[in-house]
Amino acid sequence: MTDWAQVRADGFAVPTDRPLADLVAELSMMLRSPDPLIRDRQAYSTLATWIGTGVLAPDQLRALGDEMVARFGDEEIQARTFAPLILASIVFQGVFEPSWVPPFERWYVAEEDLRGHDPKLGWLHAVAHGSDLLGALGRLQAVEPVQMLRLGIGRLLTPTEYVLRDFEDERLGFALATTLTREDLPAADATDWLDPAVRAVATVPTDGIRPEISNTVRALRAVYTMVDHGVRLDDEHPNAQARHRDLVKAKLVEVFRAATPYFF
Numbered sequence: 185m186t187d188w189a190q191v192r193a194d195g196f197a198v199p200t201d202r203p204l205a206d207l208v209a210e211l212s213m214m215l216r217s218p219d220p221l222i223r224d225r226q227a228y229s230t231l232a233t234w235i236g237t238g239v240l241a242p243d244q245l246r247a248l249g250d251e252m253v254a255r256f257g258d259e260e261i262q263a264r265t266f267a268p269l270i271l272a273s274i275v276f277q278g279v280f281e282p283s284w285v286p287p288f289e290r291w292y293v294a295e296e297d298l299r300g301h302d303p304k305l306g307w308l309h310a311v312a313h314g315s316d317l318l319g320a321l322g323r324l325q326a327v328e329p330v331q332m333l334r335l336g337i338g339r340l341l342t343p344t345e346y347v348l349r350d351f352e353d354e355r356l357g358f359a360l361a362t363t364l365t366r367e368d369l370p371a372a373d374a375t376d377w378l379d380p381a382v383r384a385v386a387t388v389p390t391d392g393i394r395p396e397i398s399n400t401v402r403a404l405r406a407v408y409t410m411v412d413h414g415v416r417l418d419d420e421h422p423n424a425q426a427r428h429r430d431l432v433k434a435k436l437v438e439v440f441r442a443a444t445p446y447f448f
Contacts, residue, residue, distance in 0.1 A: 186210065188226040196233040208234075208244065212251055215270070216263040220306025228266060235273040245279040253284050256291035261299075264291065265310045268317035275320040285327065288317060293338045300350030311339065311352040315359040322363030323417070329366040330373035336360045337377055340400040341384050347395045348402070357406025361415045364407075364426040374428040375435040378404075385443035401443050408436045 186199055186207060199207060214227035231248075234240055240248065248270065255267035271284065292314045299308050315336070322332035336356055364374060381404065385397055411432050414423035426432055441448045 188214070188222075188230060191230060192226060196230055198234065198239055204239070205244070208240065208248065212248065215266045216255075216258065216260055218260070218262060218305055223262060223266060224306055228269060231270060232273050235270070235277055238277070242279050245274045245277060246281065249274045249279065249281060249284060253287050256287050261297045261308055261310070262305055264295065265308050265313050268292075268314045272316040272320040275317070275324060280324060280326055282326065285321065285331075288314075288321075289335055292318070292335060293342050296344070298344060298346040298348065298352070300348070300352055309350070309352065311348060312350070312355040314339070315352075315356040318356070319359030319362045322359060323366070325368075329363050329369045330377060332363045333360060333373070333377035336363075337381055337400070340403055341380055341396055343394070344396050344399070348399045353399055353403040354406045357403045358410065358415065360403070360407050361410035361426065362417055362424070364411060364432060365415065365417065365421075365424040366427060369427045371428045371431055374426075374432050378435045378439055381439045382442050385439060397443070401440065404436055404439055408433060408440075411436070 186202065188211075191197065191199060198204065208231070211227045211231050214222050215231070217223040217227070235245065252267040252270045252274075255263050258264050258267075268288065271288070274280075295310045295314070297308065298310050300312065301307055301309075318332050318336055321327045322329055336359060340356065363369075381400055385401060389397075411426040411429055414425055416422050417424045437448075
């Protein structure tokens with residue numbers, strides 16, 4: 185066994201006493217650990233660093249991506265929610281398989297455990313971690329941007345008893361805002377994905393505001409702010425602008441007006 189705490193202390197230098205494939209396999213299994221120190225501070229931090237610095241070859245990244253996709257069906261919540269983080273890192277390195285998208289889409293809208301932080305398991309963050317992958321795919325030319333926009337609003341509007349906290353709504357808002365910067369996004373696609381939100385929030389509640397409605401409105405307020413002011417994609421694009429900015433802002437206001445007409 186490798187002393188992964190020491191690897192982290194050494195700046196994530198790759199150990200030389202074992203084959204890289206064995207090290208990656210061990211880290212991958214550690215991503216399923218219920219211990220947040222093992223899963224988050226050691227396994228995820230090390231894998232994400234190695235992926236980002238080019239330690240893993242494209243074929244290794246592709247194999248790891250396939251393994252993460254299979255995790256969407258894992259019985260353990262922490263295994264499911266850390267899979268999209270690794271996949272996002274892989275996609276940002278330029279490795280992508282179209283077959284990864286449908287399993288992610290199915291998991292993201294169907295996941296019922298939306299806890300951000302658990303006292304024993306640590307960070308779970310299904311919505312936030314999934315949004316990182318959504319945002320990575322939303323910027324990828326091989327994926328239609330409207331596909332990710334519809335996925336994001338579908339996640340928000342899926343009935344739940346959980347009110348998002350720990351900035352999950354802002355993180356999904358960021359993913360949606362980054363997708364809206366795609367140069368090839370048609371005007372209709374930039375706004376039509378919001379139609380389900382307009383219809384949903386306009387329903388007058390008889391027993392209180394549903395959590396998914398509150399989640400949706402707060403996430404879309406974050407989208408509005410980033411569309412209005414620009415969104416930081418990376419160092420080369422610190423203030424990227426949304427396509428069809430004015431149309432998107434007007435449509436978002438339509439959502440807000442439908443939810444709270446007494447504010448307008």
